[in-house]
Amino acid sequence: MKRRKFLKNSGVATAGIVSTPFLTSCKKDTTKKTVQVNDSKTIRPIVICTWNFLNASAEAWEVLNTGGSSLDAIEQGVMVEENDVNNQTVGTGGRPDRDGNVTLDACIMDKDGNCGAVLAMQNIANPISVARKVMQDTPHVMLAGKGAEQFAYEKGFEKTDLLTEQSKKEWLEWKKTSEYKPIINIENHDTIGMLAIDKNGDIAGGCTTSGMAYKMAGRVGDSPIIGAGLFVDNEVGGATATGVGEEVVRTVGSFLIVELMRQGKSPQEACEEGVKRIMAKNKERNDFQIGFIAINKKGETGGYCIQPGFSYRTYSGEGHVNNPSDSFLKA
Template sequence: MQRRKFLKNSGALTAGMLATPIIAAPSDYEKNQKPIDTQSNATIPIAICTWDFGNATAKAWEVLSAGGSSLDAVHQGVMVEENNLDNQTVGNGGRPDRDGNVTLDACIMDKDANCGAVLAIQNIANPISVARKVMEETPHLMLVGKGAEQFAYEQGFEKQNLLTEQSKKEWEEWKKTSQYKPIINIENHDTIGMLAIDEKGDIAGACTTSGMAYKMAGRVGDSPIIGAGLFVDNEVGGATATGVGEEVVRTVGSFLIVELMRQGKSPQEACEEGVKRIIAKNKDKQDFQIGFIAINKQGETGAYCIHPGFTYRTYTKQGHVNNPSGSYLKS
């Protein structure tokens, strides 16, 4: 079934599902919703991530402020959400596919364009760590499914049941109707993408997700695809995405944004153009959300999305802030 027809012919999620919070409210950092002028406050080191995952950026900043590398910062940062059982869209406790299997995707990329990814891996709580092992211990860039899982065991990762009672209960409720339709600014918490620049000026990025809840078995979005869900060029900057991954893949969104910055656009201008490219390919269909964040070599940041509601976290010496993103549609 074609994806467009699949979404068009599906109904909304069950009422019980919609009533469940997607992620728990963070409790161990101070919320700050005041926007900052990121373009005029360029600084390094810096950590930035999609959505209000402040615990993740706090961990990344802990690494950066101690003189650690951007690679270690993004790795340890996104692991916070992989291990957060209250976040049912990343890592352990993620919502399953329609067959009841939790499948995870992740990728990581360093300053030298080294990268690694795992796709549709099961039974491993920290796919970002396996992705890094792929990058550092194999001649390959991507491992998929059972092959990725077997590699993880060979690297010492333990097998773990990732389907928590909460996610299992919601899946069983969903099966009563088996209706599927992503809801704007709910489905898009399926990803944490993070970028960082360390005190040496080197850039790295990471992206991890459990994908859309109740997806077809085997579905993979943009998140673990280098160039789509994440791209880093240490001469220029980096970008990462969240939202309906199929649309990001069609424009190779993160690579596009980095190349636009190479051509002289600011991170903000590049993110806006990235969204507009997607809109141009979906002139009669705007019932989905896409959000991009980007950072350039100087530490300037940008973000843009289709629908209002997307935010992104920044952590620098100037503070820890949740920034509202501009949007193509205003309501």
């Protein structure tokens, strides 16, 4: 049953009850142009994603450039990384938890504020697509664990062994010391977050990850949490995050950045403020990474991080560019 039909029927039933008694892979980059934004120009279509995911952004741009929707562009774009076994932070090939199980998280959000997410899901290669099914075919926003996995099977997704030989080998090596210490910019805790605006000016976003390598079983970070790892408001813009998700959750980071843009800040200014809020709560720490990216309704973009080394990729009619991000801490 589709979400809208379910909610309509549920509303009728509830009314009756109440009246009775009482929601990296990378190819060679041959483009050199950079995105230039001015006060009088709106850029669309456009896609932006965390890190230098050239193939993912290219796939999303292909959808947008042929007239497709921002929502389709997001799904198709991040699936590129979910399907790349050499990307050990997302989808098939993702690094496992400390028990050797690969668990995946993802969320997606459309122009109307509809959203769906899956958390700690095993054995399904494309969590972004399952998240979209949750959004469109259920009355819920989040499904977790075995429930998410069972829902995926019911929707026709195939069972897949997500633990590749390379990730298994690294996990077995890690078990010799079992030292849990994420390494900055050696992305054993990374994700891909993506935002897109289509030719109609509609914004969508998605986020997908295998989470921190060798995490405790059941751990979920910010990536599938609407408002933390991702938030979209079609009247304002969107934001998404990467890095140590616990710190993003504590500030509801992506929602904060969108609200700052609503108040008039540029995407760049909003991302910088988002990082500053996190660092204000971690005055004695410099051992973790967070990166934010944002886009506003005009197609202006921004990105900011804690540690040097983060970048984000943009693709529009003005070029396909990897943008090194400025950072709160300096090298």
